[in-house]
């Protein structure tokens with residue numbers, strides 16, 4: 418079978434571990450050269466070493482998505498080395514949960530600054546080279562929480578609704594240049610982020626998941642693969658929920 422991303426250059430933010438790492442490995446398996454980007458360069462390099470050991474093409478470029486100068490510099494270095502970025506996955510994300518009455522301004526700012534501003538910064542940095550190339554696929558990792566809201570996650574829900582709306586707006590602005598922009602909204606996926614939840618909370622969540630199980634990082638990565646591939650050339654401004662059926666609309 419031919420590979421679906423042969424010779425594509427894909428930048429995935431927050432990809433040293435978790436869902437981002439899985440997306441990177443899935444893209445690499447399909448022939449892409451994947452740029453592993455995360456805050457700490459050692460973490461990026463460790464993931465790159467694992468991927469290269471499997472025979473994949475990967476390179477490490479650290480950046481903190483909250484810092485626009487850092488993101489610009491990172492993208493400039495990638496373009497200098499590889500000439501272009503074909504695919505951007507905005508995956509870096511954090512949670513700082515708490516009921517609204519007790520939510521501190523710092524908790525609000527931290528989540529908005531990584532999840533929403535970070536996505537803005539990376540979109541901004543790749544947009545000029547992508548627009549010039551008349552080619553690009555941007556995928557924002559949202560969350561089912563950004564669609565349905567959640568008690569205790571006002572900051573996170575707002576940030577994820579934001580990246581979904583950002584995808585729709587950029588989809589409209591960039592469509593004439595052959596750039597698609599979509600969002601993927603995972604439900605409850607088994608990663609370090611959700612390992613923190615108690616069994617009681619997990620069981621409560623599963624009561625609302627028709628497919629009756631938590632998702633796997635590969636469930637999310639496979640949809641991100643579709644959206645990055647030629648098969649999705651006519652799909653833009655969409656949000657695909659990968660949530661076992663939690664939200665149906």
Ligand code: NDP
Pocket residue numbers: 430431432433434435436437454455456457480481482483507508509510511531535558559560561602603604605606607608609610611
């Ligand atoms: P993880 O915490 O496992 O991974 C997130 C990665 O992002 C980490 O490597 C982290 O680095 C990195 N990161 C955090 N802040 C920054 C920053 N400022 N700049 C660059 N990188 C940063 O999370 P998941 O893999 O679970 O989540 C990935 C995405 O999927 C997130 O956007 C999340 O909101 C979303 N999502 C996850 C769900 C789930 O159930 N797990 C459900 C719905 C959405 P470090 O380790 O150094 O902090």
